[in-house]
Amino acid sequence: MSVEHDVKPMMPARAAAPRRPYRIPRSANTQIVLIVILVLWELGVRLGHVPVYVLPPPSTVILRIFHDWRLIIFQTWVTTTEVVIGFGLSIVVSIPLAAVLFQWRWLEESLYPMLVASQTIPKVAIAPLMVVWFGFGLAPKVLIAFLICFFPIVVDSLIGFRSVPKEVMWLARSTGASKWNTFWKIQIPAALPSIFAGIKVASTLAVVGAVVGEFVGSDTGLGYQLIVANGTIDVQLSFAVIVVLSALGIVLFGLVELAERLLLPWHISQRRVRNNNKSRKYRK
Amino acid sequence: MSLAVDLSHVSMVYETETGSVHALDDISFSVETGEFLAILGPSGCGKSTLLALISGLEFPTEGSIRVADRPVSRPVTDVGIVFQTDVLLDWRRVLGNVLLQIELRGGDVAAFKTRARELLRMVGLFDFEHKYPYELSGGMRQRVAICRALIHDPPLLLMDEPFGALDALTREKMVLELHRIWYQTRKSVAFVTHDIQEAVFLADRVLVMTPRPGQIAEIAKIDIPHPRQPAARSSPEFLAIAAHLRDLFVNAGVL
Numbered sequence: 001m002s003v004e005h006d007v008k009p010m011m012p013a014r015a016a017a018p019r020r021p022y023r024i025p026r027s028a029n030t031q032i033v034l035i036v037i038l039v040l041w042e043l044g045v046r047l048g049h050v051p052v053y054v055l056p057p058p059s060t061v062i063l064r065i066f067h068d069w070r071l072i073i074f075q076t077w078v079t080t081t082e083v084v085i086g087f088g089l090s091i092v093v094s095i096p097l098a099a100v101l102f103q104w105r106w107l108e109e110s111l112y113p114m115l116v117a118s119q120t121i122p123k124v125a126i127a128p129l130m131v132v133w134f135g136f137g138l139a140p141k142v143l144i145a146f147l148i149c150f151f152p153i154v155v156d157s158l159i160g161f162r163s164v165p166k167e168v169m170w171l172a173r174s175t176g177a178s179k180w181n182t183f184w185k186i187q188i189p190a191a192l193p194s195i196f197a198g199i200k201v202a203s204t205l206a207v208v209g210a211v212v213g214e215f216v217g218s219d220t221g222l223g224y225q226l227i228v229a230n231g232t233i234d235v236q237l238s239f240a241v242i243v244v245l246s247a248l249g250i251v252l253f254g255l256v257e258l259a260e261r262l263l264l265p266w267h268i269s270q271r272r273v274r275n276n277n278k279s280r281k282y283r284k
Numbered sequence: 285m286s287l288a289v290d291l292s293h294v295s296m297v298y299e300t301e302t303g304s305v306h307a308l309d310d311i312s313f314s315v316e317t318g319e320f321l322a323i324l325g326p327s328g329c330g331k332s333t334l335l336a337l338i339s340g341l342e343f344p345t346e347g348s349i350r351v352a353d354r355p356v357s358r359p360v361t362d363v364g365i366v367f368q369t370d371v372l373l374d375w376r377r378v379l380g381n382v383l384l385q386i387e388l389r390g391g392d393v394a395a396f397k398t399r400a401r402e403l404l405r406m407v408g409l410f411d412f413e414h415k416y417p418y419e420l421s422g423g424m425r426q427r428v429a430i431c432r433a434l435i436h437d438p439p440l441l442l443m444d445e446p447f448g449a450l451d452a453l454t455r456e457k458m459v460l461e462l463h464r465i466w467y468q469t470r471k472s473v474a475f476v477t478h479d480i481q482e483a484v485f486l487a488d489r490v491l492v493m494t495p496r497p498g499q500i501a502e503i504a505k506i507d508i509p510h511p512r513q514p515a516a517r518s519s520p521e522f523l524a525i526a527a528h529l530r531d532l533f534v535n536a537g538v539l
Contacts, residue, residue: 167367174339176361177388185387189375266375266416 053235061239068240071225076244078221079210082138083248086145087206091199094150098157103183108158119151124212131217141213141221148209149202156198160191193267196260203256207249222248286353288440288472289315289338294347296333306497307333311347313491313503317439318470322483324529325493326538331476333498335442338474339363352439360440361389364433364471368445370425372417372432378404379413382431389436396435403431407461423454430462434469441473447482459485460514467511480529484522485512492529494536501532 024032038058044050045057052060065072101108123144130140164187172182214223222241229237260267296308307330315321325331336342337349340360349356351363364385372381382400383393404410407427417425426446433441446462447455459482466473466486477483483490484506492501506525508516516522533539 165369165371167369167371168373170336170339170341170367171365171371172388173341173359174361174363174365175385175388176359177390181388181390185384186373189373192375264375266418268418 053233056236056239058239060236061243064236064240065243068237072240072244075220075222075225075241076248079207079214079223079245080248082141082210082213082221083145083206083252085138086142086209087149087203087252089142089146090149090153090202090206093146094153094198095157095195098154098161099183099188101154102158102161102187103179115151115154123148123209127212127216130213136217136219140217141210144213145206145209148205148212152201152205153195153198156201157191157195160194161187163194164190192264196256196264200253200256200260203252204249206252207245211245286317287314287350288317288319288352289474290350290353291334291337292348294337294344294349296330296337296342297345308337308344309497309499311498311500313500315440315472315474317472319488320466320473320475320486322487322490323474323476323493324480324483324490325478325498326495326533327478329493329495330498331478331493332444335365335444335474335476339365339442362438363440363442364436364438366426366429366433366441366443366446368448370417370422370429372425372428374417377414377416378409378420378428381417381428382435385432385435391436400431400435403434404428406465407431421454422450423458426450426458427461430465434465439472441471441475443473443475445476445478447479448477455482456514462486463512480526481517484508484526484529485517490525490529492532495538501536504529 041055042057042059045055056064101111126147127140127144130143134140134143168186168190169182172186177185210221211223211226214221215227218224222245226238226241226245229235229241291314292312294308294311295306298305298307311334313321323331323334333342337344338351338356338360340351340356340358343356351360373384376384379397379400382403383396386393386396401410401413404413407430409424409427409431412420412424417428420428426449430446433443447458450458463486475483475486487506490504490506492504493499494501504525508519508521530539
């Protein structure tokens, strides 16, 4: 017997592709949109004579970043440290916690509602308390970043662990595999896509957490710098800090995506590149 | 002949929020060692419940079940199971999916690699061992699932509508292939299906079930000699028995 029969697509050999006019690659769309917005902004502000303390043209914001690079780098370093520690801590705590909750149903039933309830408390509201409890140093910022990241990772991990079809569990039981073995070989890998979804959401929140911490009590960090810049109506510096903050968030998100791509080459969200030829046909 | 599976007066009642569901009612039958038994019935007649009972995942409300002459009191492990969906693990390549069976059993994975490759060759997937499941067609994936069910050489195979999700042509091909595998290995098989043709072509005996509560309408012996060729489908015996089974469903009000 041969296998090819049910794989070989039933269509005539492809004729030479028709020559198409040059098109801008789809991947460049985002950059183009961004550039258009920046150009409009620049032109609008300059032609409309908008004062710099209301809305500075983007070119001056970029120049300001280069001009104050020592300050910016220092503050970025402070904030990055808080973000990375808080975010890292949330990953290290949330996934095992989700695993524990998943293994012991009664524990989940008693703890999960409390987790949800605790999540409804706005982190911004308890940030000042953190200052009271932990002072003005690194700790309160890390804690707020941690608290804000923690919940999406726990919830998504739990969903992931539960995503294993019952037939797979049936199969596992028919092998006499231990609970631990089943968890390690089946439930954890099955949960990874979901866990990564949670981590991605958390990665964007981590920066918010650290900045909130800096807002309420700090003398360093990008959040502190933002408060200072606003206080002196130095809108240019405010924008510069905001640009750096969002760059920080993007880098963090990108790193998580990179890790996902390396760890989950099999997952549907990562198959883009390999299936490109196929999907192109159906796209118009 | 010893019995691979033996059910005696098995009834199954599920308690649900909307009342109790009588899934199986007084079922008695056996699978002889080396026999291919097809369990044929309309959907919802408790066919899959039967397999869950045989594999020790669920326990009957009444009656007793023996597998390999031992009463079933916990999940049976001397068994290979194939489901309607292939349930391959997306993150494992073909070879890894076949070897999962050995890994979960705590066996020596390296020692089984050769056998895994032999099985893949037998089903025509030798060149595909390094592919991920998503790179395979439905029929190929189900073949991998069959290899996974065979690698530990279980004496008993439980198959729950294994070709139900495949297109008609692939399905016919897979039926031929399964028949060949069974003919070579002579394992005891309990094969659940709702396809009359499939049941008659593959089985030594066809157990016909009625709609819920599932009861045995008839156990029909199929006397077409092995190995069966595709042409057997149009032989007079085949057509006669298929017509007879269809009549059973007509009388039961299913058709």
